[in-house]
Amino acid sequence: MDKYIILSPEAKGSFNDRLNFLYLKLGNFLDTEKLENRTLQYCKVFLSDSQNQIKELEESLLYQEFLKGANLTIVEQTPLNGSKVSLLIKTTDEATPILFHSLRLTEEEAKGKDSYEQTHFLFNKYLKTIEGTDMTMERNLIRTWIYVTNIDVNYQGVVEARKDIFDKEGLTADTHYIASTGIGGATPVRHAAVAIDFLTIPHIKEEDKKYLQALDHLNSTHEYGVAFERGTRLTLPTHTLHSEGSQQFKQQYFISGTASIDKHGDVVYEGDIVRQTGRLLENIGALLKDGDATMNDIQYFIIYLRDISDYHTVDRLMQQFYPQIPRIIVEAKVCRPGWLIEMECIAEKESYSTE
Structure with a gap:
Protein backbone atom coordinates (compact mmCIF):
# COMPACT_ATOMS: atom_id res chain seq x y z
CA MET A 1 0.00 0.00 0.00
CA GLU A 94 3.97 -1.20 -5.27
CA ALA A 95 5.39 -1.56 -8.75
CA THR A 96 2.41 0.26 -10.29
CA PRO A 97 3.91 3.16 -12.22
CA ILE A 98 2.54 6.67 -12.15
CA LEU A 99 3.45 9.71 -14.19
CA PHE A 100 3.38 13.00 -12.35
CA HIS A 101 3.80 16.06 -14.55
CA SER A 102 4.17 19.40 -12.77
CA LEU A 103 3.84 21.81 -15.68
CA ARG A 104 4.79 25.44 -15.22
CA LEU A 105 5.05 28.42 -17.52
CA THR A 106 8.25 30.33 -18.08
CA GLU A 107 8.15 34.11 -17.99
CA GLU A 108 8.38 34.16 -21.78
CA GLU A 109 5.50 31.67 -22.15
CA ALA A 110 3.28 33.51 -19.67
CA LYS A 111 3.77 37.14 -20.57
CA GLY A 112 0.97 38.66 -22.60
CA LYS A 113 -1.34 35.64 -22.23
CA ASP A 114 -4.55 35.68 -20.18
CA SER A 115 -5.69 32.80 -17.99
CA TYR A 116 -7.59 31.15 -20.87
CA GLU A 117 -4.52 31.14 -23.12
CA GLN A 118 -2.20 29.98 -20.33
CA THR A 119 -4.50 27.10 -19.38
CA HIS A 120 -4.86 26.06 -23.01
CA PHE A 121 -1.07 26.17 -23.41
CA LEU A 122 -0.47 23.96 -20.35
CA PHE A 123 -3.05 21.34 -21.34
CA ASN A 124 -1.54 21.18 -24.82
CA LYS A 125 1.90 20.86 -23.24
CA TYR A 126 0.59 17.87 -21.27
CA LEU A 127 -0.87 16.29 -24.40
CA LYS A 128 2.56 16.52 -26.02
CA THR A 129 4.12 14.62 -23.09
CA ILE A 130 1.91 11.59 -23.75
CA GLU A 131 2.04 11.90 -27.55
CA GLY A 132 3.34 8.74 -29.18
CA THR A 133 2.34 6.51 -26.26
CA ASP A 134 -0.73 4.31 -25.96
CA MET A 135 -2.08 6.69 -23.31
CA THR A 136 -4.88 9.19 -23.78
CA MET A 137 -6.14 12.03 -21.64
CA GLU A 138 -9.59 10.47 -21.64
CA ARG A 139 -8.41 7.09 -20.29
CA ASN A 140 -5.19 7.63 -18.36
CA LEU A 141 -5.34 11.10 -16.81
CA ILE A 142 -6.72 10.48 -13.32
CA ARG A 143 -6.39 13.83 -11.58
CA THR A 144 -5.35 17.45 -12.03
CA TRP A 145 -4.50 20.28 -9.67
CA ILE A 146 -4.92 23.73 -11.20
CA TYR A 147 -3.35 26.65 -9.32
CA VAL A 148 -4.68 30.09 -10.21
CA THR A 149 -3.41 33.49 -9.12
CA ASN A 150 -6.08 36.11 -8.37
CA ILE A 151 -8.64 33.32 -8.72
CA ASP A 152 -11.64 35.61 -8.29
CA VAL A 153 -10.70 37.20 -11.63
CA ASN A 154 -8.81 34.48 -13.50
CA TYR A 155 -10.85 31.35 -12.80
CA GLN A 156 -13.42 31.82 -15.55
CA GLY A 157 -10.73 31.73 -18.23
CA VAL A 158 -9.43 28.46 -16.74
CA VAL A 159 -12.92 26.94 -16.77
CA GLU A 160 -13.49 27.89 -20.42
CA ALA A 161 -10.10 26.64 -21.63
CA ARG A 162 -10.43 23.31 -19.82
CA LYS A 163 -13.90 22.79 -21.26
CA ASP A 164 -12.65 23.50 -24.79
CA ILE A 165 -9.74 21.06 -24.40
CA PHE A 166 -12.00 18.36 -22.95
CA ASP A 167 -14.53 18.74 -25.76
CA LYS A 168 -11.72 18.20 -28.25
CA GLU A 169 -10.42 15.12 -26.37
CA GLY A 170 -13.83 13.46 -26.00
CA LEU A 171 -14.47 14.26 -22.34
CA THR A 172 -18.06 15.41 -21.87
CA ALA A 173 -20.85 15.33 -19.32
CA ASP A 174 -22.10 12.21 -21.11
CA THR A 175 -18.76 10.40 -20.88
CA HIS A 176 -16.79 11.65 -17.89
CA TYR A 177 -14.46 14.39 -16.71
CA ILE A 178 -11.42 14.19 -14.40
CA ALA A 179 -11.10 14.63 -10.65
CA SER A 180 -9.56 18.02 -10.00
CA THR A 181 -8.84 20.87 -7.63
CA GLY A 182 -8.97 24.41 -8.99
CA ILE A 183 -7.59 26.64 -6.26
CA GLY A 184 -5.62 29.78 -5.54
CA GLY A 185 -1.87 29.29 -5.83
CA ALA A 186 1.22 30.81 -7.42
CA THR A 187 4.61 29.97 -8.91
CA PRO A 188 7.87 31.97 -8.88
CA VAL A 189 7.03 33.21 -12.40
CA ARG A 190 5.55 36.66 -11.99
CA HIS A 191 3.25 36.69 -15.04
CA ALA A 192 2.05 33.09 -14.68
CA ALA A 193 -1.64 33.14 -13.78
CA VAL A 194 -1.98 29.36 -14.03
CA ALA A 195 0.04 26.23 -13.16
CA ILE A 196 -1.15 22.62 -13.45
CA ASP A 197 -0.17 19.23 -12.04
CA PHE A 198 -1.24 16.09 -13.92
CA LEU A 199 -1.41 12.59 -12.41
CA THR A 200 -1.42 9.93 -15.13
CA ILE A 201 -1.50 6.16 -14.68
CA PRO A 202 -0.49 3.92 -17.61
CA HIS A 203 -1.98 0.52 -18.38
CA ILE A 204 -5.45 1.17 -16.99
CA LYS A 205 -8.82 0.58 -18.60
CA GLU A 206 -12.00 2.59 -18.33
CA GLU A 207 -13.63 -0.22 -16.37
CA ASP A 208 -10.98 0.22 -13.66
CA LYS A 209 -12.59 3.57 -12.80
CA LYS A 210 -15.79 4.60 -11.05
CA TYR A 211 -16.89 8.23 -11.00
CA LEU A 212 -18.25 9.10 -7.58
CA GLN A 213 -21.52 10.90 -7.04
CA ALA A 214 -23.67 11.92 -4.10
CA LEU A 215 -26.57 13.66 -5.79
CA ASP A 216 -28.52 14.06 -2.56
CA HIS A 217 -25.60 16.17 -1.28
CA LEU A 218 -23.88 17.71 -4.35
CA ASN A 219 -25.10 18.31 -7.86
CA SER A 220 -23.17 17.37 -11.01
CA THR A 221 -20.53 19.97 -11.79
CA HIS A 222 -21.63 20.48 -15.39
CA GLU A 223 -24.89 21.96 -14.09
CA TYR A 224 -23.02 25.12 -13.14
CA GLY A 225 -20.67 25.14 -16.09
CA VAL A 226 -17.49 23.48 -14.85
CA ALA A 227 -15.91 20.26 -16.12
CA PHE A 228 -14.55 18.00 -13.38
CA GLU A 229 -15.59 14.90 -11.48
CA ARG A 230 -16.42 15.12 -7.78
CA GLY A 231 -14.23 12.07 -7.25
CA THR A 232 -12.82 8.99 -8.95
CA ARG A 233 -12.24 5.51 -7.59
CA LEU A 234 -9.49 3.51 -9.26
CA THR A 235 -9.27 -0.26 -8.70
CA LEU A 236 -6.00 -1.96 -9.58
CA PRO A 237 -4.75 -5.49 -8.85
CA THR A 238 -1.72 -5.84 -6.60
CA HIS A 239 0.89 -8.55 -7.00
CA THR A 240 -0.40 -10.32 -3.90
CA LEU A 241 -2.28 -13.62 -4.21
CA HIS A 242 -4.00 -15.08 -1.18
CA SER A 243 -5.28 -18.47 -0.16
CA GLU A 244 -8.02 -20.06 -2.22
CA GLY A 245 -6.84 -18.13 -5.24
CA SER A 246 -8.22 -14.75 -4.17
CA GLN A 247 -6.70 -11.68 -5.83
CA GLN A 248 -5.94 -8.56 -3.82
CA PHE A 249 -6.89 -5.17 -5.27
CA LYS A 250 -5.95 -1.68 -4.23
CA GLN A 251 -8.70 0.91 -4.43
CA GLN A 252 -7.68 4.55 -4.53
CA TYR A 253 -10.18 7.37 -4.15
CA PHE A 254 -9.23 10.75 -5.60
CA ILE A 255 -11.61 13.26 -4.03
CA SER A 256 -11.64 16.59 -5.80
CA GLY A 257 -11.59 19.92 -4.05
CA THR A 258 -14.86 19.87 -2.09
CA ALA A 259 -16.66 22.77 -0.44
CA SER A 260 -19.87 23.61 1.38
CA ILE A 261 -22.29 23.04 -1.48
CA ASP A 262 -25.77 21.53 -1.69
CA LYS A 263 -27.55 19.36 -4.23
CA HIS A 264 -28.66 22.45 -6.14
CA GLY A 265 -25.10 23.75 -6.53
CA ASP A 266 -25.56 26.59 -4.04
CA VAL A 267 -23.10 27.71 -1.37
CA VAL A 268 -24.33 26.61 2.06
CA TYR A 269 -23.74 28.48 5.36
CA GLU A 270 -22.19 31.62 3.92
CA GLY A 271 -19.94 33.39 6.42
CA ASP A 272 -19.89 30.46 8.91
CA ILE A 273 -16.55 28.62 8.85
CA VAL A 274 -17.63 25.96 11.38
CA ARG A 275 -20.79 24.93 9.56
CA GLN A 276 -19.09 25.11 6.14
CA THR A 277 -16.40 22.75 7.45
CA GLY A 278 -19.04 20.34 8.72
CA ARG A 279 -20.97 20.40 5.45
CA LEU A 280 -17.96 19.77 3.22
CA LEU A 281 -16.86 16.85 5.40
CA GLU A 282 -20.37 15.44 5.09
CA ASN A 283 -20.08 15.85 1.31
CA ILE A 284 -16.75 14.01 1.22
CA GLY A 285 -18.20 11.19 3.30
CA ALA A 286 -21.13 10.86 0.89
CA LEU A 287 -18.78 10.67 -2.11
CA LEU A 288 -16.66 7.99 -0.44
CA LYS A 289 -19.77 6.02 0.45
CA ASP A 290 -20.67 5.86 -3.26
CA GLY A 291 -17.40 3.98 -3.76
CA ASP A 292 -17.82 1.71 -0.68
CA ALA A 293 -15.30 3.61 1.41
CA THR A 294 -15.49 5.64 4.62
CA MET A 295 -13.76 8.64 6.16
CA ASN A 296 -11.50 6.19 8.02
CA ASP A 297 -9.93 5.25 4.66
CA ILE A 298 -8.67 8.81 4.09
CA GLN A 299 -4.87 9.02 3.98
CA TYR A 300 -4.50 12.82 4.28
CA PHE A 301 -6.36 16.11 3.93
CA ILE A 302 -5.21 19.27 2.20
CA ILE A 303 -7.30 22.11 3.60
CA TYR A 304 -7.53 25.45 1.81
CA LEU A 305 -8.60 28.57 3.71
CA ARG A 306 -9.57 31.90 2.21
CA ASP A 307 -9.02 33.76 5.49
CA ILE A 308 -5.96 32.88 7.56
CA SER A 309 -7.71 33.93 10.77
CA ASP A 310 -9.89 30.80 10.46
CA TYR A 311 -6.84 28.53 10.89
CA HIS A 312 -7.11 27.81 14.60
CA THR A 313 -10.85 27.15 14.42
CA VAL A 314 -10.47 24.66 11.57
CA ASP A 315 -7.37 23.04 13.06
CA ARG A 316 -9.22 22.43 16.34
CA LEU A 317 -12.20 20.94 14.51
CA MET A 318 -10.01 18.56 12.52
CA GLN A 319 -8.06 17.58 15.62
CA GLN A 320 -11.33 16.85 17.37
CA PHE A 321 -12.89 14.73 14.63
CA TYR A 322 -9.97 13.24 12.62
CA PRO A 323 -6.83 13.43 14.77
CA GLN A 324 -5.38 10.30 13.17
CA ILE A 325 -5.45 11.65 9.59
CA PRO A 326 -2.45 13.78 8.49
CA ARG A 327 -3.44 17.25 7.34
CA ILE A 328 -1.96 20.45 6.10
CA ILE A 329 -3.84 23.74 6.20
CA VAL A 330 -2.75 26.38 3.71
CA GLU A 331 -3.85 29.82 2.59
CA ALA A 332 -5.55 29.60 -0.80
CA LYS A 333 -8.64 31.33 -2.08
CA VAL A 334 -11.40 29.04 -3.28
CA CYS A 335 -12.99 29.54 -6.70
CA ARG A 336 -16.21 31.06 -5.30
CA PRO A 337 -15.87 33.98 -2.88
CA GLY A 338 -18.66 32.56 -0.67
CA TRP A 339 -16.64 29.43 0.06
CA LEU A 340 -14.45 30.05 3.09
CA ILE A 341 -12.88 26.59 2.99
CA GLU A 342 -12.22 23.71 0.62
CA MET A 343 -10.67 20.28 1.20
CA GLU A 344 -9.31 17.51 -0.95
CA CYS A 345 -8.11 14.06 0.01
CA ILE A 346 -6.98 10.67 -1.19
CA ALA A 347 -8.43 7.53 0.40
CA GLU A 348 -7.19 3.96 -0.03
CA LYS A 349 -8.42 0.50 0.91
CA GLU A 350 -7.88 -3.10 -0.09
CA SER A 351 -10.43 -5.47 -1.58
CA TYR A 352 -10.37 -9.09 -2.68
CA SER A 353 -11.82 -11.11 -5.51
CA THR A 354 -12.06 -14.88 -5.97
CA GLU A 355 -12.92 -14.68 -9.67
Missing part, protein backbone atom coordinates in the same frame (compact mmCIF):
# COMPACT_ATOMS: atom_id res chain seq x y z
CA ASP A 2 0.94 3.64 -0.25
CA LYS A 3 1.91 5.82 2.68
CA TYR A 4 1.42 9.57 2.93
CA ILE A 5 3.06 11.83 5.48
CA ILE A 6 3.21 15.60 5.97
CA LEU A 7 6.46 17.09 7.23
CA SER A 8 6.90 20.60 8.62
CA PRO A 9 10.02 22.02 10.25
CA GLU A 10 9.87 22.55 13.96
CA ALA A 11 12.79 24.96 13.73
CA LYS A 12 11.67 28.60 13.53
CA GLY A 13 14.89 30.21 12.35
CA SER A 14 15.81 31.29 8.82
CA PHE A 15 14.33 29.65 5.76
CA ASN A 16 17.62 27.78 5.31
CA ASP A 17 17.45 26.53 8.92
CA ARG A 18 14.02 25.12 8.18
CA LEU A 19 15.20 23.44 4.99
CA ASN A 20 18.06 21.81 6.91
CA PHE A 21 15.61 20.54 9.51
CA LEU A 22 13.46 19.00 6.76
CA TYR A 23 16.57 17.50 5.16
CA LEU A 24 17.33 15.58 8.35
CA LYS A 25 13.71 14.67 9.00
CA LEU A 26 13.06 13.44 5.46
CA GLY A 27 16.37 11.58 5.35
CA ASN A 28 15.52 9.66 8.52
CA PHE A 29 12.06 8.87 7.21
CA LEU A 30 13.30 7.62 3.83
CA ASP A 31 15.98 5.46 5.50
CA THR A 32 13.24 3.74 7.46
CA GLU A 33 11.13 3.34 4.33
CA LYS A 34 14.02 1.67 2.49
CA LEU A 35 14.14 -1.02 5.16
CA GLU A 36 10.53 -1.82 4.22
CA ASN A 37 11.32 -1.71 0.48
CA ARG A 38 9.34 1.49 0.08
CA THR A 39 10.38 4.27 -2.28
CA LEU A 40 9.53 7.93 -2.70
CA GLN A 41 6.87 8.25 -5.40
CA TYR A 42 6.12 11.95 -5.32
CA CYS A 43 6.44 15.05 -3.17
CA LYS A 44 4.49 18.27 -2.95
CA VAL A 45 6.28 21.34 -1.59
CA PHE A 46 4.20 24.18 -0.12
CA LEU A 47 6.00 27.53 0.09
CA SER A 48 5.00 30.80 1.71
CA ASP A 49 6.84 33.09 -0.75
CA SER A 50 7.95 31.22 -3.85
CA GLN A 51 9.65 34.10 -5.67
CA ASN A 52 12.00 34.72 -2.75
CA GLN A 53 12.39 31.10 -1.64
CA ILE A 54 12.79 29.08 -4.84
CA LYS A 55 16.51 29.70 -5.33
CA GLU A 56 17.37 28.77 -1.75
CA LEU A 57 15.19 25.67 -1.98
CA GLU A 58 16.83 24.47 -5.20
CA GLU A 59 20.32 24.99 -3.76
CA SER A 60 19.53 23.18 -0.50
CA LEU A 61 20.66 19.70 0.52
CA LEU A 62 16.98 18.79 0.87
CA TYR A 63 16.40 19.47 -2.81
CA GLN A 64 19.73 18.25 -4.18
CA GLU A 65 19.72 14.91 -2.34
CA PHE A 66 16.04 13.97 -2.14
CA LEU A 67 13.83 16.06 -4.39
CA LYS A 68 15.77 16.81 -7.55
CA GLY A 69 14.71 14.39 -10.26
CA ALA A 70 11.78 13.09 -8.19
CA ASN A 71 8.12 13.49 -9.09
CA LEU A 72 7.93 16.93 -7.56
CA THR A 73 5.52 19.84 -7.49
CA ILE A 74 6.19 23.21 -5.89
CA VAL A 75 3.40 25.70 -5.22
CA GLU A 76 3.04 28.89 -3.27
CA GLN A 77 0.26 28.21 -0.78
CA THR A 78 1.37 29.46 2.61
CA PRO A 79 1.33 26.74 5.31
CA LEU A 80 -0.69 28.25 8.14
CA ASN A 81 1.21 26.45 10.90
CA GLY A 82 3.94 29.09 10.55
CA SER A 83 6.48 26.73 8.98
CA LYS A 84 7.17 28.68 5.72
CA VAL A 85 7.66 25.31 3.96
CA SER A 86 5.92 21.96 4.32
CA LEU A 87 6.12 18.69 2.42
CA LEU A 88 3.49 16.14 1.45
CA ILE A 89 5.32 12.87 0.77
CA LYS A 90 4.01 9.71 -0.86
CA THR A 91 5.97 6.46 -0.61
CA THR A 92 4.91 3.11 -2.00
CA ASP A 93 5.85 -0.56 -2.03
